Amino acid sequence: MSRKPERGAKAAPKVLDPEARKRQLRHHLDSLERDNFVALNEYEAIIATAAAAATAQGPISLTHTNLDPLGLLPPLSPAVGSIVGGVVGTVGPGAVLSPNNPGIISGGRSKKNQQNSSGAGGANSINNSNIGSNFNQNAIPTSALGHRKPVLPRKPLNQLLDESGLAAQTFLQEQQQQHVVPNYLTANMGPSRYPQRNFCSVCGWKGVYRCNRCGMRYCDLRCQKTHNDTRCMKFTI
Amino acid sequence: MAARTLVVDNGAATIKFGFADEDTPYRTFANNITRSKAERKTFVGDQLETCKDFSGLYYRLPFEKGLLTSWDVEKQVWDRLFNGKIVPCNPSATTLLISEPILNLPNIAATYDQLVFEEYGFHSYTRMSAPQMAMYNEIPRLYGQKMTSGKKRVDCAVVVDSGYSFTHIIPFWKGKPILVGIRRINVGGKLLTNHLKEIISFRYWNMMDETYLVNEVKEACCYVSNKFWDELDICKKSPRANKILQHYVLPDYSSQQRGYVKGGSRSRQRKNKGKGPGKMDLDDAEDETNEADCEEKAYSDQSDGDSDEDMSEPNEDEQVLTMNNERFTVPEILFNPSDIGMDQAGIPEAIVDAISSCDEGTNFKHVRLKIQGMLYANVVLIGGNARLPGFRKRVANDLREIAPSEYEVRVGIDKDPFGYAWKGAKRLATMEEFASEFKNRLVTRAEYLETGSALCESRFRSAV
Numbered sequence: 001m002s003r004k005p006e007r008g009a010k011a012a013p014k015v016l017d018p019e020a021r022k023r024q025l026r027h028h029l030d031s032l033e034r035d036n037f038v039a040l041n042e043y044e045a046i047i048a049t050a051a052a053a054a055t056a057q058g059p060i061s062l063t064h065t066n067l068d069p070l071g072l073l074p075p076l077s078p079a080v081g082s083i084v085g086g087v088v089g090t091v092g093p094g095a096v097l098s099p100n101n102p103g104i105i106s107g108g109r110s111k112k113n114q115q116n117s118s119g120a121g122g123a124n125s126i127n128n129s130n131i132g133s134n135f136n137q138n139a140i141p142t143s144a145l146g147h148r149k150p151v152l153p154r155k156p157l158n159q160l161l162d163e164s165g166l167a168a169q170t171f172l173q174e175q176q177q178q179h180v181v182p183n184y185l186t187a188n189m190g191p192s193r194y195p196q197r198n199f200c201s202v203c204g205w206k207g208v209y210r211c212n213r214c215g216m217r218y219c220d221l222r223c224q225k226t227h228n229d230t231r232c233m234k235f236t237i
Numbered sequence: 238m239a240a241r242t243l244v245v246d247n248g249a250a251t252i253k254f255g256f257a258d259e260d261t262p263y264r265t266f267a268n269n270i271t272r273s274k275a276e277r278k279t280f281v282g283d284q285l286e287t288c289k290d291f292s293g294l295y296y297r298l299p300f301e302k303g304l305l306t307s308w309d310v311e312k313q314v315w316d317r318l319f320n321g322k323i324v325p326c327n328p329s330a331t332t333l334l335i336s337e338p339i340l341n342l343p344n345i346a347a348t349y350d351q352l353v354f355e356e357y358g359f360h361s362y363t364r365m366s367a368p369q370m371a372m373y374n375e376i377p378r379l380y381g382q383k384m385t386s387g388k389k390r391v392d393c394a395v396v397v398d399s400g401y402s403f404t405h406i407i408p409f410w411k412g413k414p415i416l417v418g419i420r421r422i423n424v425g426g427k428l429l430t431n432h433l434k435e436i437i438s439f440r441y442w443n444m445m446d447e448t449y450l451v452n453e454v455k456e457a458c459c460y461v462s463n464k465f466w467d468e469l470d471i472c473k474k475s476p477r478a479n480k481i482l483q484h485y486v487l488p489d490y491s492s493q494q495r496g497y498v499k500g501g502s503r504s505r506q507r508k509n510k511g512k513g514p515g516k517m518d519l520d521d522a523e524d525e526t527n528e529a530d531c532e533e534k535a536y537s538d539q540s541d542g543d544s545d546e547d548m549s550e551p552n553e554d555e556q557v558l559t560m561n562n563e564r565f566t567v568p569e570i571l572f573n574p575s576d577i578g579m580d581q582a583g584i585p586e587a588i589v590d591a592i593s594s595c596d597e598g599t600n601f602k603h604v605r606l607k608i609q610g611m612l613y614a615n616v617v618l619i620g621g622n623a624r625l626p627g628f629r630k631r632v633a634n635d636l637r638e639i640a641p642s643e644y645e646v647r648v649g650i651d652k653d654p655f656g657y658a659w660k661g662a663k664r665l666a667t668m669e670e671f672a673s674e675f676k677n678r679l680v681t682r683a684e685y686l687e688t689g690s691a692l693c694e695s696r697f698r699s700a701v
Contacts, residue, residue: 033302033431035297035298161342182419191575204440
């Protein structure tokens, strides 16, 4: 279960502002997309998802304090120093942390951390040499019928989306007021006309009231008590 | 030169495949590589059927957000399928009909071509999206009508494909998708399972590692409710008055491999079901999509338990998962993604949005209003999520509420929405009426090696 942060005799009342709540929501929705969904209260998993997010943006230097602006997480031990992020979306419970470069989380294109992170089953090997097409054309003999393995680099989805050039194409077409050819990005459905319905985060009934500190909903006093005892501010990021 | 046709519906969760010229139904297995922590073995694709212990399965999926990104995983699964280990398939003498995601990225599509021709060396192949495959079925049969004689295909329909990764709404005109009308909702079976995992872990037992098991629970217990707020109130009552409450007995992988719903008709089915997870139990699917009494089914599983021998088992031996309002609030996300904070509209609204955008293309100016009417009257539901009991009725009711009143709304679903696309593709490959169309779509290996994947792109997109 989650490691409780060190607290004094009375925890300072910290309230999440709307911006933090939105961030929390976005994080939650992203995590629901993962293949092996593990709860966010696992400390390593929090860092792993942050690293996964970092791959899309390239190398970032994230120190301990950046990760934890509210000071809720316990101090980093050297073993949990850094993570080589390589793969978006499928970091599992076995994310390996290399102890050599404490405090630096690098994106998939960084040259610093060449160690492979071997998740369970050796899933996440990084391949930094995949510039250009998906296949290295020269590596496949033309008469291949399953005898030679082609180089099959694994690119994260964001990279593939960038390479497809669809965002740029859509943008240009809109700019020049041409007919926008529908593609994967434009087909995304827009927001609903109807207002959001709120459910209690504890029992699932109508969530009429909201916690002052973290913004999660509850329906009655009993659920509020459960929420305060177990969940309030425990899963923030 | 008789090349056999292998029809493969390559989905994000499962692969449905079979030879077109055989009469046997399609077979299915999971399209991923799983690693069992308990048995310390890795299962590629269909090897999962040999697994004894499904707890703590770690998944590696080739698909990410519905697009095929992880080719090393997919290649391993395809190796088993195409190199003859499962079906006698000889690629150089086979024509491959494979499915791709809707609005696939062009760079990913090029990789499909490369793998099929250069790695496996298929004789010829074609690629289409699953709803396009489904259009080759006899759609009027879903509404109890026969196909108009002389026509081989309906003029237009709207296909709602709700699968593992997402849900698409695609209007079709004369067999081709109307591109401006395609809508995508990012809610699929994966999100529903993950959400259910989270809720269960908060409220009952910690099942965050048990993707496989929670998937089973979802398929056994969840249904789509037609009277949402009423049923939510019912769930608050005491267990005697609460007919929605269900107990799902969790398997303890030593004596019992599968969980079951306690005291329901399904528990009898599950007990008799000795098959592995890979095979599709068609009877089960038929049972669950029986339209006539889907609501009674949701309640009856609890009430006819008195005579069943399950109730007499002592409760201490079994770990029981209580499914209360989760049974219908989880599938509710398909209809209202805003329930979990997602800023997208649900399926009925998306259908209306998709159809009303269909009068903007220049092709349709002269049939402006008429095509919308025809589209509303021919809505087809396919995909794994369509198997949820009550799905069709809910979509029809909600759509009728918000669609313009002058149009008739008909929503149809096959007895087996899961394999409907595969069946359509099989018809395309075998029936004579479609033979010339099919031939026009194919790209042979020789042509590919000469020209490259640009040819594939243009031929698959323009062919009907």
